[in-house]
Amino acid sequence: MLESIKVHAVSLMQWAGSGTKLTYASIAIGLVVGLILFRLFFKSLAGLFHSIGFSLGSGGNPTVAAEPGLCSSSRLKLLLIMLVPPASAYAAYMLLPTAFPTVFQLAHG
Secondary structure, three states: OHHHHHHHHHHHHHHHHOOOHHHHHHHHHHHHHHHHHHHHHOOOHHHHHHHHHHHHHOOOOHHHHHOOOHHHHHHHHHHHHHHHHHHHHHHHHHHHHHHOOOOOOOOOO
16 A cells, blocks of 8 residues: 555656646646636635535525525536636646747747
């Protein structure tokens, strides 16, 4: 068990060491966008769990079901927090070399 953890840790370190500036910048941009959206939508970890609860369990409570848009806005927030950060990281990976060609040079070949 301990040997398996060591093997996985070494492979993670090798993967992290093989990245480029473009890869690291793209991941950082995706994380920053995700953090901003998290703070904007949920405010804290309790807000995230609250939103998950509303999106999953609002059908049984007639008071919650009577609130217009409460369940759908919680689902929309969860959908956006899952889609926008990876999309922004991918967009950064594609657009940073054209926006800053001297910093993020791509190897052709």
